[in-house]
Amino acid sequence: MRYLPLIWAAIMRKPTRTVLTLLSVTVAFTLFGLMIGLNATFDMVAEKARADRIFTWPRFGGNGVPVAVARQVAAIPGVKAVTAMNFLPGYVQDPKNQVFVLMVDQNVASVFGDYGVSPEQWNVVWKDRTGIVMSRMQAQRWHKKIGDTFTMISKQIKRADGKTSWDFKVLAIVDDIPQAGNGFIFGNYDYIDKAKPPADQGKVNEVDLLADDPAASSAVAERIDHAFANSATPMQTITEKLARSGNDFGGLDIKKITHGIALAGMFMVLFLTGNGIAESVRERFAEFATLKTIGFTDRAVTIMVVLESALPCIIGAALGVGVAAVLARQIPKLMPPNFGIPLPTISPMVLVWAAASAVVVALLSAALPILRLTRMDIASALSGRT
C-alpha cells in the first residue's frame, strides 16, 4: 500500500496516455464481454435444456403429418406426455417484421410446464380460439398488452376463406425464459386447424414429448425414429439436450468464432498496454535506479511495475464488461426485429474470465520491463547511460 502514491504518480505522469490506454482496454473488454457472454448464453441454454424433453417432426418436411402420429408417439414405451403443434409463420404489416406463432394443443402444459404459463392463463386461452400467450419480449416488440388484438399476415398457411390475415387476442403475457432467446408466442391449435381448408386439417408440424426417465430419453428418441422409419410418415427425433448443445449455429461453431474474436481483441490491447508500460519504465529508468539505490528491492520494483500495468487493465476490464452488460440489453433495440441471435449474458463466469484475462494481459505487459529493471546496472542507469 505504501507504494500507491508512487504508482499513482507513474500512472498520471502522462494523463493522455493513461486515459487513451484505459479507453482502448475498455473497448477490448466490451467486445470480450459480448463474445464470452454469448458463449455463456449458449452454455446456459444447453444446461437448462431439459434432459427428458424430446422433439419429433416429419423427416421430409412438407405440410405436416396426421395428428394421429401424436397418439402413436404417446403409445411408445417410455413416453410420459405428448403435445402436438402447428407452425404459423408470417409477418406483422411488413414482410420484414417476421413473426412465428406456435399453435399448440391443450396438452402443451404437460410438456412445456417450464415456459411459465400458469394453468389459469392456459384456461383463459383455451376458452377463446383466437387467444394467444406472448412472452414479454414479443409483447414489447409488437407493443401489445393484455386485451389487445394482434394481427399477422401469413402467406404460407392457406385458409379456407382465402384470407391471409390472422387476428388474435392477447390474453396473457409471461416472462421470457433463456431457452427461447427471442421470446415466444403460443396460440390455439384449434384456431389454425379449423381455419384451414378441409384437406389440410388434422395435420401437425411437430410433436413434442417428455420421457418417463430423463436418462432414457435418447433411447426413447431412437425408438420413435425406428417406429416411424418405414411408415408413411417417417419422423426425425432429437432430444432437447442434444438440440441445444454444442453451440451449433447452422454448422458454424459459435464457441470457436467468439473465442477467436475475443482473443484478437486481447492481442490488440496486449500490444498497446505492453508498449505503454515499457515506454513508461524506459522514461523513468533513472528514477528506478534511484529507488533501488535507496534500498528498494527487486521485488518491490516488480510489484510497482505490475501494479502500474494492472491498474488500467483491471479498471478497463471492469468498465468494458459493464459496457457490454448495458449493450447486451440494448441489442434487441439496435437490431432488426426477430433477429435470431441470443443475447449475451454477463454471468459470473464471464466476470471470472474477464478478470483472469486482464491479469494475464497486465502480467505479460509488465514482464519485459521488469526483466530489464531487475537486470539493470544501477551505476550506468543513474548516469543516464542506458
Next chain:
Amino acid sequence: MNILRQIGIVSLINFRSIRLRLWRSLVIVVGMACVIGVLLSMLSLTEGMLAAYMKTGDPGRALVVSAGSQSEGNSSIPRDKARLIMDAPGIAKAPDGSPLADPGINSGVPVYRLNGRRAYNILRGFGSKGVMLRPEFHMVSGRMFRSGTRELIVGVSAKSQFKDMNVGDKVILPDGEWPIVGSFTTGDLLDGQLIGDTETVMKAIRRPAYNSILVRLASPSSFSAFKGALTTNPALAVDPMLQTEWYKKISEGFSTFFKVIAYGIGIIMAVGALFGCLNTMYAAVAARGREIATLRAIGYGAFPVAVSVILEAAVLSVTGALIGASIAWALYDGVVGSFGSNVFKLTVSPALIGMAILWAAAVAVLGGFFPSIRAARRPVVEALRAT
C-alpha cells in the same frame, strides 16, 4: 515553397524516424491488423454465400414460385398450374419445339455434418429439361441418374461438409435407400446439393405438387410478356421472377443478419484501435516536438506539419489493414464452408480489401486529427526549449 513539397519533406522526416519509435508505431499496425483480420474473416462467409447465390441466378432464366413464397421449399405449384405456366409466352423453345421449362422439386434431406451433427441438405428434382436449362451443369464422375429410377447425383462440394456424399453412397429417402450414381458440378450453390428425377423424387417424398418452375426466356426482353401473362391469369397465384432477382430476394435475410453482426463487432474493435492510434500519434508528435519546431522556425507552414502527421498515421494504419486482410485471405479465401444447407466458398474479395483500406484511412484520419492539431499549434519557442 509550395505546400505539397513541404508535406513531402516533413513526412519524409517522420517516416525516417519511425524506426526510433518502432514499437509505438507497431501499435497502430497491429491494432488495425486485428480489426481488419476479424472483420474480413467474418465477412468472408457472407461474401462467399452471397457470391454463390448470385452465381446460381442467371438473368436469362426466370423462376416461378407460388405467391409470397420466401423459399423454393415453401412454394407449391400444382401440376395443372405448371402446365399453364410452361405454355406462357416469352419462353425459349427447345430443339424439338417444346418450351424450355422445367418443373422442379426442392426438399430437405436429413444428413449428418462431418462433425456428426444433424443437418439438412437440399434434394432437387430435375425434369427432362433440367440439364438443358443449365449449360453450367457438367458431370464429373459416375453417370447421370436415369429418369424414372431411384437414383441420385451429388454436387462435388457436398462431401466436404456432409457425410456419405460420395458416388456409391446411399441416401435415405422415405421409400428406402437411393444410391448416388454420379457427381456433377455447376460452379454454384448446386455443387453442395443432391439431384434426382423430379417425378420419381415426388413419388418418394409424397409431394403432389411441384415447388417451382424454371424457364429459359426467349430473350431478355421477353420477361415482361412472360410475367404479364402469369400475373394477369386469374387461375394462377404465382410470383414470376428473374432468377437473379429471386436469389437477391432470398439472400437478403441472412446477408443483413451477418453484416449487422460483422460490422457491429468491427466497429467496436475499430474504436479500440482508434484510441491506440491517438495514443501513438500523440506520442509521435511529442517525441518530434523539436524537429517540428525547427521546421516551423525556418518557414514551414502549420498545415503541412498537420497533414504529415495524418499521413504517417494513414501509412501505418493501411499497412496494418493490409496485413489483417492478408491473414484473413490466407486463412479463409477459397475455403469451402457451409451455413445451414448452403455449401459455398468463403471469399475475401478485392472489394472487401478495398473497404478494409477505407476503414484504415478513416481510423487514421480520426486518430491523427487531434495530434496533428497539437503538432501544428504548438508555439515554436516553447517546443524548441523543451527537452
